[in-house]
Amino acid sequence: MTNQAVDDRRARGAETGSARPVPRPSLRDEVRSTFAMRRDQVGFLNQMIGRYGDIVQIRVLGIKMAMLNHPDYFEHVLVRNHENYNKDTFLFRAIAPILRGGLIGNVGGEPWRHQRRTMQPSFHRPQVAGFALNMTDETAQMLDRWDRQYGPSDVVNVSTELGQLAMRIVFRSLFGAKVGARGKAIEDMFFEANQIACAFFRFPLIPLTWPTPSHRRLAEIIRTMDGFVADIIADRVRSGEQHDDLLDAMLHAVDDVTGTGLSEQQLHREVLNLIIGGYETTSNSVSWLMHTVGQHPEVQQRLLDEVDTVLNGRAPTFDDVLNLKYTRMIVDETLRLYTPAWQTMRSSIEEDVIGGFRIPAKSDLYLNIYALHRHPEFWPDPETFDPDRFTPDEVAKRPKQAYIPFGSGPRICIGKHFALTELVIILAMIAQRYRVVIPPGCGNVQPEPLITLHPKGGVHVRVVRR
Ligand code: HEM
Known part of the structure; x- marks a missing residue:
């Protein structure tokens, strides 16, 4: 000491x-x-x-x-x-x-520091800028399908739609675009695993280590996902090809202090931790964004005006994200009220x-x-949705720790910039094409506190082409 x-x-x-x-x-x-x-x-x-x-x-x-x-x-x-x-x-x-000593649940101390030092460079600004291309591409594909699939009177379960999008983005950022049919099967399995984990949190009395049928299935899915990652790594080692994705970055990452990287077993665990950290949280956030924007037409109008002015009809780039200031304020206020973690x-x-x-x-x-995030000393009228709480002047008036959707200190979310970039890009791209309208009877969505804060029953909206 x-x-x-x-x-x-x-x-x-x-x-x-x-x-x-x-x-x-x-x-x-x-x-x-x-x-x-x-x-x-x-x-x-x-x-x-x-x-x-x-x-x-x-x-x-x-x-x-x-x-x-x-x-x-x-x-x-x-x-x-x-x-x-x-x-x-x-x-x-x-x-x-489930987490098996990966970054999210690692107890702390030197083992955590080694993992964090090794993985941190994969989440620096230039890396996130590369992932932004996955975000815009996957969002554009989803919106093109919406154009074909939904008319102005259709009620869309955007929680399902945006959950799939969040999953695609995290998978593509990890494994690249070419994960193929097996990638889709793994995505489906991850959805299933997530449902088992959510059911556990509704009634967390029977430990996950007890071999109930659903817990056994969860263990089987984790083994299959490890096998999937092991196969991709083996392919890469065999072919000697370089890839521009998170898996490659982590495969070659070295801790500056110890000079060592992640073992293959540790890599499997971290991959699963990143999918868990990056999927549920982001997927719920985009659902809540549709809810808050749909509920507040005056906020939505300012959003549409901003995306039209800043983007002028083109897809956002990573650099645009900084200029989409009001879009970001909507994201911040939504993460205040419906903070997923x-x-x-x-x-x-x-x-x-x-x-x-x-x-x-x-x-x-x-x-x-x-x-x-609702402490009345720092958030007057805390239940009211108001993105103007996040103008630079208002932010400066509050203590930093009054708002911590991504945690704080050394264990702050490693994917914070990844997530904020993703949320701003998805919201801006949806606003470029559609007005979000809440159909009668769909406005009262309650938060369901599971591992993350789910919109109970999902968010249902109409997407009306502008
Ligand atoms: C809106 C989206 C997200 C929210 C609200 C969120 C929230 C958080 C919070 C609050 C923590 C800290 C937990 C604690 O201190 O106990 C955390 C940690 C973490 N998050 Fe996120 N997260 C999001 C997205 C992501 C993404 C996209 C990834 C990865 C691609 C990710 C990976 C992680 C990891 C690995 C940790 C553990 C970091 C450590 O302990 O060193 N998260 N997240």
């Missing part, structure tokens, strides 16, 4: 003496919590914040954890004192059989103090990003 770390610990130790325990809910709320969490998790957690404030002890499936809901507390855990927090928590242990967890390594409250060593912390 460095001298600085020892000093910090001493300072914390001195502080812990006067620190208060994390507030506990009343016995009545404790007893209610198990049922209330099953019935309406988000609503119950909001009630707890309303009643007890920005830090309170909760129980999830009988496990005690401190729920945090203030930007300063997030800053402490994710940024300032991040070395004291890892992912050895109930949430990440539950999905470990709406919760995460950390565990304290040593005793600590957060905002004057004592956090014993090995405490589970529940980071409620959904509630943080």
Whole structure:
């Protein structure tokens, strides 16, 4: 441990003496919590914040954890004192059989640092600029099909459509355009695996390691996906061909510090982690974008005006994304209200103090990003959709950690720029061709809090050619 770390610990130790325990809910709320969490998790957690404030002890499936809901507390855990927090928590242990030590759920420390250092260059700006071509091409193909398939009175399940698009984009960015028929089969399997994982989160009492029929099927799909990646790698090694995709980049990536790359087994795991990280989150976000834009015609009109002015009828390029400022503000506000990664967890390594409250060593912390994005101190009238919250002046007035759809600190989402580029491109390209109209009876879409925040029942709109 460095001298600085020892000093910090001493300072914390001195502080812990006067620190208060994390507030506990009343016995009545404790007893209610198990049922209330099953019935309406988000609503119950909001009630707890309303009643007890920005830090309170909760129980999830009988496990005690401190729920945090203030930007300063997030800053402490994710940024300032991040070395004291890892992912050895109930949430990440539950999905470990899927993530298998890949970047998303890796506990932390040097193994995580090595993986992150090795993979980070594959997500730098020039690489994302290359992926932008996949995004525009795949979106154009989907819209050309919409032109043939849907008339102005048809009701389109855009969640299904945009889920497929998000999947195509992540697959093509990973494996290139030529993955062929087997790629399609793998895409379908991934959809199936995702449904099994979502069903698990609706009722997470039977661990994924128990061999129920659906859990066995999940394990089989993971093995098949590993085999698929192994075959592609073997083909590439045999042919000696260079490819311009993420798999090639990661295959040749080297950690600057250790001089080593990823083993083949680790590569399999990271590929699956990137599909998981990149598919569900982006797919839900584009669905919510259709919902928010369809619900707010005045916002949609400003969007149409912007894409017409900036793009003048041509497909967006990576450089255009910076100029599509209002489009980006719509994306930001949608990610505030419907933040796909709406919760995460950390565990304290040593005793600590957060905002004057004592956090014993090995405490589970529940980071409620959904509630943080509605904190009334930083978001007046929080349920109202208003992209103007994201003008540069408004952003400058808020603490940075009041808005963290991609997390914060060293474990911030590795795909943040990939995702933002994708969301802006898809929204701009849809707006170039169509007006999004919510048909009667389809406007009340409720968030369903699973691994990510789903639009319950999907988003249904009419797409009317402009
Ligand atoms: C709208 C889209 C996305 C959202 C909202 C999102 C959100 C997040 C959040 C909140 C975290 C941090 C979780 C934590 O601290 O516990 C995270 C991590 C991660 N995300 Fe994303 N993500 C998105 C898209 C993507 C994409 C496109 C990829 C890959 C292509 C990706 C890959 C990952 C990975 C690998 C991590 C783990 C990083 C680490 O711990 O070093 N995500 N994401």
